[in-house]
Amino acid sequence: MxxxxxxxxxxxxxxxxxxxxxxxxxxxxxxxxxxxxxxxxxxxxxxxxxxxxxxxxxxxxxxxxxxxxxxxxxxxTEALIKARRTILELLLISHPLDCPVCDKAGECSLQDLVYEYGVSGNRFKGIKFTLPVDHISPLIERDLNRCILCGKCVRICDELQGVSEISFVNRGMRTKIGTDFDRPLDCEFCGQCISVCPVGALTSKLFKYKARLWELENIPTICPYCSNGCTLILGIKDNQIKTITSHDDIGINEGNLCAKGRFGYEFVANPLRLKKPLVKRDGKFEEVDWDEALGLVVTKFNEIKTDSGANSIGALGSARLTNEEIYLFQHLIRQGLGTNNIDHGGGYSYQGLIGLKESLDYPASTNSIHEIRETKAILLLRADLNETHPNIKIEVNLAINRHQARLIVADNKRIKLSANVASNLIYKPGTELTLINGLINLLIKNDLINKDFIKEKTTGFDKLLSCVKKYTPEYVEGICEVNPQDLELAARVYAEAEKACIIVTCGMGLCGNNRDIALAASNLALLTGNIGKESSGVYILPEKNNSQGALDMGAVPGFLPGYMPVDKPGYSAFQMLEAGKLKGMFIVGENPVMTYPLPDVQKALESLEFLVVQDMFMTPTAELADVILPVGSFAEKEGTYANLGKRVQKLKKALLCHGETKSDLEIFIDLCQRMGCEITTDNNPLTSFIKEESNPLTSFIKGEFAGEDKPWKNNNWKGKFIPVESDEIKTDRDELLLVSTGSHLYSGSLSAWSPHLLEVKGEACVEVNYKDAKKIGLDAGDPVKISSKNASIKLKARLSDNIPEGVAVVETHPLLNVMVLFGQKMMPIKGKIGKE
Amino acid sequence: MKEYRTNIMLCTGTECVNKGALEIKKALEEEVKKRGLEDEVVVIPTSCDGFCNAGPIMIVQPDGIFYQQVKVEHIPHLVEEHFLKGRPVKSLIYVPQKEAQPIARMKDIAFFREQRLITLRNRGLIDPEKIDEYIGRDGYKALVKVLTSMTPQEVIEEIKASGLRGRGGAGFPTGKKWEFCRAAKGEPKYMICNADEGDPGAFMDRSIIETDPHSILEGMVIGAYAIGASLGYVFIRIEYPLAIKRMEHAIEQAKNYGLLGENILGSDFSFEVKIFRGAGAFVCGEETALMASIEGRNPEPGQRPPFPAQSGLWDKPTNINNVETLANVAAIINRGAKWFAEIGTETSKGTKVFSLVGKVNNTGLVEVPMGITLRQMIYEIGGGIQNNKRFKAVQIGGPSGGCIPENLLDMPIDYEELIKVGAIMGSGGMIVMDENTCMVDITKYFLTFLNGESCGRCTSCRDGIDAMLEVVTRICEGKAIEEDIEFLEELAPVVKDASLCGLGQSAPNPLLSTLHHFRDEYLTHIKEKRCPAGVCKELIRYSINSEKCKACLLCVKACPSSAIFGEKKQPQTINIDKCIKCGVCREICKFDAVIII
The missing domain is CATH 3.10.20.740 (Ubiquitin-like (UB roll))
Known part of the structure; x- marks a missing residue:
């Protein structure tokens, strides 16, 4: 000290x-x-x-x-005040005093200081304000004349984002912040640069001339996009979100946001939002009042139940709902309708967490988010964080840049983070398990395993030992096409670090066996003892804002809330969507037609006697419904989301209801009452539901409201080695191996309705290697048709060196269902690409 | 080695080569052969002798006859007269200004007589590309001594005792610097030689490298041994191709001799040296910017602390010494700290190399003991002011230095004394100015230079220099008011005190020193809208004195803007509207008829 x-x-x-x-x-x-x-x-x-x-x-x-x-x-001191005034005067030489039309006015550091130190005008003439304003870049407007060259934008883009889109250009008085050759921005559009700009040089285009900053009411709430659980500060005026900002001291994100969080709010005020309940009569939707709509839902479901039994009804929830909503939804389905046919995320997106549950008896990431930055080695296993979890990427960058962590990237393509790696393992799609088994084989061979740990903390090591025997580096090379030296290096980097993390992403846009990949990751961690301690563990990064909560709250066929077993598991999502299996369905906040990998979803839904869809928009799934119940957005309701570190955070209602919409929770309460199923809490479940100490749910959530993360701190745990293997996928000469990759905008349930985000995203693409493109005769931007045995879709070709030869990476897109290519198995699949 | 009757030591420094030294060498050799003297006379290309305005030069040994401004056409006569007949050629012998008698011997010429060579001990004596010649002059003897009989701490103590201070400008004690780096934790440690010489008109470092690259290498290896460094860089700007070539060559030779690389001279000590070519940014001379450049980042200085000794190149302990500093090291080890400490003043020991340029008769590179007076420098070594004009000021320390007026000419040159009068030692640039130099204009010149070289990172330097330049330009253009001086006096200290690195911190020096010593000249510009030296274009007018004009019309032909007119055989007149004030007419006039009013 x-x-x-x-x-x-x-x-x-x-x-x-x-x-x-x-x-x-x-x-x-x-x-x-x-x-x-x-x-x-x-x-x-x-x-x-x-x-x-x-x-x-x-x-x-x-x-x-x-x-x-x-x-x-x-x-x-006198001298300091004088010096500071001179410096302010110098800054004003090349800073226009256009505060009346500057969006930063009111929160501008320079404006505040000039006011505080009483600097008025200046005695220099200089050559001023001659730089063109960048109006071309999407989302971000750059007026370099206002720039005071503090370099915060350059540094945040480099140090935290790892993007380095902008830099100092020229020197001396000609210094400016620019891109290479002054082209428009072509980055991740996280807008972090805007958030740190002390003046109005960088501003949000969405906010331009929308309001003065001091008119806004700032309401902190939780981001509705990914599972990181960032705190957004909604700037509200006239019952509208005018802008979204962040605060360094509020929330898990420390003021950092990504493009979705910062700019993805347009869906809230999208004029296409549904305002009234709709009932389909003679093939056409008619607006009805809530009583009629809900009455019809109850009557119809009761009819089906009486005629065909409760098991002919199924329900799909969404990982975008709050904990309270999911709990009540499954309560409604299980108690009200009497079936365990409830699922979400295709029954697929949460399988990684299920894997961890099997191995560690803990269905969540083992450590909290911020522990990543302190670790010494990171294995990114199929985790293109720039696309899926941009704020976790910040943690990785911090670990590398500030704590000299070493990075291993194991992916089926070269990702952005590959630029900083110690070892880059680009494996053939679908061979993750082989790769990890190969690493395990090497660790055992090189005696890099933690024997005491294995003895004390694990079971099933012998089984693993016999399973991985054949996975020699040469064998692995034959299947994964990964060079043995890289594999050896990766094994060393991971095992020799005093603290190490494995990060795996899961979700509907990522094909591969999520459960098994999580198990493989867990095996690797258990083998080295890099688990169960600070900054060492396995992170399974789920897809949506409340993916963790949806599982915790039992929106699955096999568990009740708190992972209590069910007597008889219900149908999984994919089973429910087999034509003819069900008569009635209740789909809340999900859009299977656009996101599920099943080619026949539409047919299955059309064959139902009765379909209820609860959503904000008229989605392709909603169009098939008999009744549509319009709901409020995240900004119009209260409740809690559990993030990937099991931090349970509270939403704050910032806007009045949109039209006649209701929150999902209000609808579920109403339906519960109409179906006569009891609600066990007091009369105001909106706010007190989970918080209550006496509530049994509190204990398994293990979280606190907007408080500390509750990572896994149980000392009495034992890990189970569960060996996992996979079959090899062989392609013919004229075929490519198709694999999907998570995209920045995910499924599109929100982003599809945010036009500026979509603009940044561009068209749906398939990415192939230049050499393959040449063979097929493709140029960049060519329209192509891509087919697997399941389906064929049309999109644009993008050529890249990042993709290995023989592989085609299909990016998920909010406006196109690409997952239909992969079918129910959700594994990389062989297919063909042809010019359209 | 074969011995010859006569050795012709022909300077092949950059300046002499530019003036044709290589052609002269060829002509000499041919002529010598033609006369059948090839077994008696040999031409030896040497490094720079320093007397650059006399070039191309050669010294005939063993008699020490000094020939200057030699041209190819002189060669046949020279060979016949001197080498065949033994009569030195008078017309090629140096004649000091104001004196009629030529001075034949090098050691008698004031320019050389007053110098004391430590750093440049081998200049003119060895071929810089031959390591054997360096070794023959006690080269690498100090390294042997250090590696066989001294601990690193003893080396540091020796350098500390010698009082050697950094020759790059700031004058930080070298021994102390090494000690800090030795004590710092972290592996590996780096030893960097800063050869990014950027001051306009300065060429000390270039000349030392070109003259004696091994003396720097030897200094580096000894320094590396003292601090425990295993890798070294020589950061040379790419504008110095010959220096780079010589250094590359020297490194190669030293490696072959086991003086660099693994287990140097059979000891446990290993040290590698690489050359890093600087892309030519003035600010790279600043240590932190230099390291950023080596790391491949923008060459921008970083804030200290941490100091390079603690966290430098790639965050490892790093020691950076200037070329000249390192060239002193071997001499100190060889001859002892005491010997070195006896030279110079109380606080500044040893010698300093200056590039003496400007309006003096003898310009070039000189090495003098610390404590010599400015008057000696200018009037003895420099041979006085050209064309018998009046001395006005001497600018010392490069763009960050200051201007010293006539009344201070008797001050001794050392680090502290220079700071007292508003200048700095800097790397040793010395520009002598005569009465025709405008001090406001010269300030504008330096500020313009610094404005272009500021990296632009910190506000006070980036915007501050530009603002000072703006106001000084206003003064030069006669658009200033008296308050502008107060304004400069308010601004300059902020730039000095608030800036991040040495560039900004010393940028106001030219302004502040001229404002202090030549305030009247500023006031004349402002109040009378007049430039006393007749330099500031906006404030002067050219005119023709009709009494002196002989109507030769040379000026009419030379005028690029056809501004001079008049009747034939009559005095001419200048049309002020057309005149662009280039001054050609004044230069060309043989009768001093063109005047500035």
Whole structure:
């Protein structure tokens, strides 16, 4: 610890703390412009200067200088005030005073400082404001004339995002922030640069001229997109979301957001949203009131139940619902209708968590998100985080850049994070299990396993041993097409690190056997003892905002809430959608026609006697419904989501209901009452449902409201080695191996209705290697037809070196169901591509 | 080695080569052969002798006759007269200005007489591309001594005791620097030689590398041994192709001799050296920017702490020394700290190499003991001001230095004294200015240079230099008001105190020193809208003195804008509207008829 004096006040700070941090602690306000807590210090703006007694120089930059014992610091002397005023005056040479039309006005650091230090105009003429404003880039507007060159945008893009889209260009007075050759931005559009810009140089196009910042009511709530559970701050005016921002001190994301979180709110105010319940009569939808719609739902389901039995009804929930909603939904289905035919995510997207449950008896990621940044080795196993979990990517970048972690990327293509790897394992699609078994074989052979740990903490090692025997590096090379040296290096990097994590992504857009991949990952972790301790474990990253909660709350055929066993498991999602199996279905917040890999979903749904769809929009699935129940968005309701670290976080209602919509929860309560199924909580389940101590659900959620993560801290656990293997998929000479990859925009349930996000996403594409393209005769951008034994679809060709030869990567897209290619098995599949 | 009666030491430094030294060498050799003297006379190409404005030069040994401004057409006569008949050629012998008598011997010429060579100990004496010649002059003897009989700590103590300070500008004690790096935790450690010389008009480092690359290598290996470094870089700017070539060659030779690489001289100590070519940014001379450049990042300085000794190249302990500093090391080890410490002043020991340029008669590279006065430098070594004009100021320390006026000419040159008068030692640039130099204009020149070279990272340097330049330009153009001076005095200290690296911190020096010593000249520009030196274009007018004009019409022909007119055989007149103030007429006039008003 270090003791120093700031403005005559003694403070104690930790070793390595900067003078600036000490000043903050002492309550002395030191102005900053280029300083950003989450970035490395830069020392460019020179506004945070302080005076330190006994130093050679007159002023000392407080943001970069470490505090030392006995330092005597002054933060507000005459000389400092004068210097700061001069620096502000210098900044104003090339900063237009166009505050009245600047979207940053009111929250602009420069504006605030100029006001505070009373700098009015300046005595320099200079050549001013001649740089063109970038109106072309989507989502982000760049007015470099307002830029004060603090470099925060450059640094956040590099240090956290790992994108490095922008950089300093030129030098001296000609310095500017730019892209290569001044082209428009072509990045991930996370907008992180906007979030750190202290002035109005970078602004959101969606917010332009929408409101003044001080008119907004800022309401923090939880992001409805991925399972990271970021806190969004909705800027509300006139019952509309005008912008979304974030705050460094609020939420698990530390102020970081991705494109979906920051710009993906347009669906909320999309004019296509359904406003009233609809009932289909003579093939046409008619608007009805809620009583009629819900009455019809109850009558019809009761009829089917009486005529054909409860098991002829099935229900699909959604991992986008709140915990409370999912609980009530399964309650309604199980108690009200009397069937276990309930599922979500195709019965597929949560299989990774099921795998962990089998191996560790813990169906969730073993560690909290922020532990990743402190780890020493990371194995990304089929985890293209830039596309699926951008904020987890930040953790990985922090681990690499700040903690010298080493990265192993195991994927079926070269991903963006591959740029920083220690070992890059590009395996043939579908051979993940072989690859991991190969790693396990190598670890055993090279004696890199933790024998004490295996003995004490695991069972079934012998079974694993005999299973992996044949997976020699040569054998693995033959199947996965991975070079043995790379494999050997990866094994060493992972096993020799004192702390190591494995990260696997799961979801409907990723084909491969999710359960088995999770088991393989778990086997690897158990073998080395890299599990059950800080910054060491297995992360299964599920797809949606409440994927964890949907499983916890029992929206599955095989478990009740809290993973209690059921007497007789119901149909899985895929089984329900086999034509003729069911008579009635209740689909909430899911869109199987667009996202399920079954080619005949539409037929199955059409063959039903009665279909209820509960959604915000008229989706292709909703079009087949007999009754459509319109619901509120995440911004219009309350409840809780559990993120991938099992952090249960509360939503805050920010908007009034849209039209006559109701929240899913209100609908379920109403239906429960109409079906006569009892609700066991008090009369206001909206807010008190899960929080209550006495509620049995609280214990298995193991989380707190917007509080700490509750990672796995049980000491008495034992891990089970469950060996897993897979069959080889062989392709003929004229065939490619098709594999899907998660896309930034996922299934499209929200993003498909956010036009600016879609613009960034572009058209649906299949990515193939240049060499394959040449063989087939494809050019970039050519329309192609891609066929497997299950289906054929049309999309655009994209050529890339990142894809190995013989492989075609099909990216999921909000407006096209690409998963139909893969069929129920959801494995990479052989197929053909031809020019349309 | 074969011995010859006469050795012709022909300077093949960059300047002499530019002036035709290589052609002269060829002509000499042919002529010598023609006369059948090839067994008696040999031509030896040497490195730069430093007396650059006298080039191409050659020294005939053993008698020490100094020939200057030699041309190819002189060669037959020279060979016949001197080498055949033994009569030195008078017309090629140096004649100091104001004196009629030529001075034949090098050691008698003031330019050389007052110098003391430590850093440049081998100049003109060895072929820089032959390691054997370096070894023959006690080269690598110090390294042998260090590796066989001294601990790293003893080396550091020796350098500390010598009082050697960094010759790159700031003058930080070299021994202390090594000690910090030795004490720092982290492996590997790096030893960098900073040869990114960027000051306009300065060529000390280039010349040392070209003259004696092994002296730098030897210094580096000794330094690396002292701090425990295993890898070294020589950061040379790419504009120095000959220096790069010589250094590459030297590294190769040293490797072959076991003086670099694994287990040097059979000891446990191993050290590699690589050359890094700098792409030519002035700011790369700053240590942190230099390291950023080696790492492949933008060459922008970083804030200290951490200091390079703790966390430098790739976050490892790194020591960076200037070329000249390193060239002193072997001499100190060989002759002892005490010997070195006896040279110079109380705080500044040893010698310093300066590039003496500007309006003096003798320009070139000189190495003088610390403590020599400016007057000696300018009037003895430099041979006084050209064309008998009046001395006005001497600018020392490169663009970040300051201008020293006549009344301070008797001050001794050392680190502290220079800072006292607003200049800095810098890397040793010394530009002498005469009465025709405008101090406001010269300030504008340096600020323009710095404005172009500022990396643009920190506000005070980037915008501050530009703002100072803007105001100084206003003064030069006669558009300034008196408050502008106050304004500069308010701004300059902020740039100095607030900037991140040495470039910004010293950028106001030219302004502040001229404002201090030549304030009147600024005021004349502002109040009288007049440039006393007749330089600032906006404030001057060219005119023809009709009494002096002989109507030769040379000026009329030379004028690029056809601004001069008049009757034949009558005095001419300048049309002010057409005149672009280029000054050609004034230069060309043989009768001094063109005047500035």
């Amino acid at each position: 270090i003791t120093l004096t700031i403005d005559n006040k003694k403070v104690v700070v930790e070793d390595g703390a900067t003078i600036l941090a000490a000043c903050e602690m002492a309550g002395s306000k030191v102005p900053t412009l280029c300083h950003e807590k989450k970035l490395l210090s830069f020392g460019a703006c020179r506004i945070c200067l302080v005076e330190v007694e006994g130093t050679r120089t007159k002023f000392t930059p407080s943001c970069t200088t470490p505090a030392t014992d006995g330092m005597v610091v002054k933060t507000m």
